[in-house]
Amino acid sequence: MPGGSSQSDRRFARICEDIVAGRDISWDKNDGTQFLSARQIAQVYLKLVENDLNEEVFFALGQNFVSWYEIALMAKEMMPESESRITSPTQEKPHALYDVSKIQRTFGLAFDSREDLKEHIRWNLDMAKKKAAGEQVPDTSHEND
Numbered sequence: 001m002p003g004g005s006s007q008s009d010r011r012f013a014r015i016c017e018d019i020v021a022g023r024d025i026s027w028d029k030n031d032g033t034q035f036l037s038a039r040q041i042a043q044v045y046l047k048l049v050e051n052d053l054n055e056e057v058f059f060a061l062g063q064n065f066v067s068w069y070e071i072a073l074m075a076k077e078m079m080p081e082s083e084s085r086i087t088s089p090t091q092e093k094p095h096a097l098y099d100v101s102k103i104q105r106t107f108g109l110a111f112d113s114r115e116d117l118k119e120h121i122r123w124n125l126d127m128a129k130k131k132a133a134g135e136q137v138p139d140t141s142h143e144n145d
Contacts, residue, residue, distance in 0.1 A: 032067030037116035
């Protein structure tokens with residue numbers, strides 16, 4: 001879609017650019033969310049339009065909390081030759097999670113976003129490598145639109 005953003009959060013690109021450049025990364029272990037991919041969100045929307053529900057509230061979220069620190073670790077694992085060091089200024093605390101059992105009970109949907117996150121990280125690493133090599137890469141941020 002023209003003008004639409006395919007990279008809704010620049011932190012993915014920033015983490016991958018840092019990994020490719022070998023820069024150290026520090027993220028709070030408690031900063032993250034219950035990620036869903038666009039594919040998973042589309043599954044939720046499809047179920048919503050297929051049903052005659054009225055005045056219902058659903059949390060379109062993954063079952064698991066993933067921190068930006070963990071995303072940086074995943075990126076580093078995918079590019080072990082990087083000299084980046086991943087640190088956190090905080091200790092991980094137990095996370096309060098939004099209850100997503102209603103979406104599972106109602107629609108049979110339950111999501112663990114880790115595999116989709118890995119695919120997204122791989123794509124961002126590829127873009128960061130191309131950018132570092134001076135190749136043209138698509139502008140997915142739409143920050144200047």
